[in-house]
Amino acid sequence: MEHEFLDKHTRIxxxxxxxxxxxxxxxxxxxxxxxxxxxxxxxxxxxxxxxxLLVLFIAxxxxxxxxxxxxxxxxxxxxxxxxxxxxxxxxxxxxxFNVLVKSSLSLLCMILLISTSSFNDLLAGFEKLxxxxxxxxxxxxxxxxxxxxxxxxxxxxxxxxxxxxHMELIDSLRTAGNIIGALFIRSYERGERVYQSMCSRGFxxxxxxxxxxxLTYTDFVxxxxxxxxxxxxxxx
Amino acid sequence: MEYVIEAxxxxxxxxxxxxxxxxxxxxxxxxxxxxxxxxxxxxxxxLLLHLxxxxxxARGKLRVVGLDVNEKNLKLIRSNVxxxxxxxxxxxxxxxVYEDVAFGPLNAGIKGKELEDKVAKALDVVGLEGYGxxxxxxxxxxxxKRVSIATVLSMGPDILVLDEPTLGLDPWIRGDFMELIxxxxxxxxxxxxxxxxxxxxxxxxxxxxxxxxxxxxxxEPGLSQIRDSLR
Numbered sequence: 001m002e003h004e005f006l007d008k009h010t011r012i013x014x015x016x017x018x019x020x021x022x023x024x025x026x027x028x029x030x031x032x033x034x035x036x037x038x039x040x041x042x043x044x045x046x047x048x049x050x051x052x053l054l055v056l057f058i059a060x061x062x063x064x065x066x067x068x069x070x071x072x073x074x075x076x077x078x079x080x081x082x083x084x085x086x087x088x089x090x091x092x093x094x095x096x097f098n099v100l101v102k103s104s105l106s107l108l109c110m111i112l113l114i115s116t117s118s119f120n121d122l123l124a125g126f127e128k129l130x131x132x133x134x135x136x137x138x139x140x141x142x143x144x145x146x147x148x149x150x151x152x153x154x155x156x157x158x159x160x161x162x163x164x165x166h167m168e169l170i171d172s173l174r175t176a177g178n179i180i181g182a183l184f185i186r187s188y189e190r191g192e193r194v195y196q197s198m199c200s201r202g203f204x205x206x207x208x209x210x211x212x213x214x215l216t217y218t219d220f221v222x223x224x225x226x227x228x229x230x231x232x233x234x235x236x
Numbered sequence: 237m238e239y240v241i242e243a244x245x246x247x248x249x250x251x252x253x254x255x256x257x258x259x260x261x262x263x264x265x266x267x268x269x270x271x272x273x274x275x276x277x278x279x280x281x282x283l284l285l286h287l288x289x290x291x292x293x294a295r296g297k298l299r300v301v302g303l304d305v306n307e308k309n310l311k312l313i314r315s316n317v318x319x320x321x322x323x324x325x326x327x328x329x330x331x332x333v334y335e336d337v338a339f340g341p342l343n344a345g346i347k348g349k350e351l352e353d354k355v356a357k358a359l360d361v362v363g364l365e366g367y368g369x370x371x372x373x374x375x376x377x378x379x380x381k382r383v384s385i386a387t388v389l390s391m392g393p394d395i396l397v398l399d400e401p402t403l404g405l406d407p408w409i410r411g412d413f414m415e416l417i418x419x420x421x422x423x424x425x426x427x428x429x430x431x432x433x434x435x436x437x438x439x440x441x442x443x444x445x446x447x448x449x450x451x452x453x454x455x456e457p458g459l460s461q462i463r464d465s466l467r
Binding site: 118119120123124140141143144145147148190193194196197198199200201202203204207208210 | 285288290311314315317318319321323325326327329330331332334335338339340342343344347351371372373387388391
């Protein structure tokens with residue numbers, strides 16, 4: 001297994017991990033919305049947002065270094081967007097500061113969300129929150145077979161490397177093209193076989209969900225607290 | 237005598253024109269275990285895919301559990317015939333083991349406590365109690381093979397169709413796996429396609445496939461001749 005990276009730290013037993021994914025999705029998305037809508041002059045509010053995120057991070061017991069790493073990996077994307085802003089004329093720096101602070105805080109929200117729930121729990125949460133089923137299924141299949149594909153890609157790459165010691169750029173690009181083509185055909189054929197195996201088990205075009213509900217008392221308390229907190233901060 | 241599988245003059249040609257099956261005659265009794273041996277590309281998998289109507293006969297006749305294989309009977313046939321595919325990654329497509337094992341019964345409209353029982357029992361038979369919460373991505377190959385079998389056992393089929401069940405298993409776990417197959421053969425009609433000759437020793441009847449054709453039922457001398465020629 002070379003691809004444990006996605007669900008890393010999602011199995012810690014902490015307050016945040018035990019919450020139902022629905023409560024986390026709702027509260028953290030709400031927080032993102034409020035952060036984005038806060039006027040940049042209200043710096044004290046941003047400090048409060050950061051403070052509550054910090055508390056949630058501590059409650060999640062995710063290793064700080066891990067969270068920081070994720071943050072650093074994602075940060076360049078927002079940096080790329082804001083870099084040109086200071087040259088936009090008057091108020092450019094304010095704009096840069098605005099976007100940078102808001103995107104960083106939003107990133108922290110999302111890192112918290114994806115690090116405290118496994119991918120499948122997240123999908124189940126979104127499904128229960130009435131996200132279109134087709135969308136959920138596409139993402140779910142993608143997640144299931146991404147690992148298989150990554151494995152196939154690794155092996156093809158190893159097979160290439162063991163026969164080609166050093167390649168010119170143009171040649172290596174050409175073989176990369178072939179590998180991608182082969183992967184495409186393999187995925188297509190696998191899709192056919194998976195569909196056959198689904199039909200074998202009575203599939204008629206609709207994946208039926210298993211109904212489970214596990215919202216607990218803690219969930220309600222947490223969601224209630226987050227709503228109260230958000231309301232107070234946004235009128236303060 | 238009651239036959240659960242009856243094929244006569246069965247033939248199939250793939251859309252690209254290659255002839256995969258020609259004039260297959262096969263009759264399987266209830267609770268009989270059948271092993272189809274033969275080299276790669278001899279048509280074993282193609283024949284298996286006919287048994288629950290994934291592929292339809294181009295020529296000849298095929299009856300499964302007393303029903304003609306056609307659109308009308310498809311639902312009933314598929315709930316009676318559990319096909320386990322060669323590659324477990326094709327068989328296990330849901331996020332968790334539980335959902336994969338529950339997939340068949342759910343499609344049959346089973347839910348609630350009954351569903352839970354069926355899933356738990358199927359996992360119990362293959363020796364993987366408590367594996368429900370795991371994700372297929374995190375299983376070993378042998379475990380994936382076992383879960384694959386559980387995914388069809390949960391549907392309560394009369395006939396189990398296993399495509400290359402021991403392929404890719406290392407000798408350390410292969411023995412346990414053969415025991416599981418032996419156990420299943422006592423309670424189900426089992427059709428196995430394999431080039432693993434050891435599996436043929438577990439079966440009541442053995443047939444040789446080659447070039448899309450099926451031999452007559454092999455007797456002991458015929459079988460040992462094949463074993464010797466491959467030694």
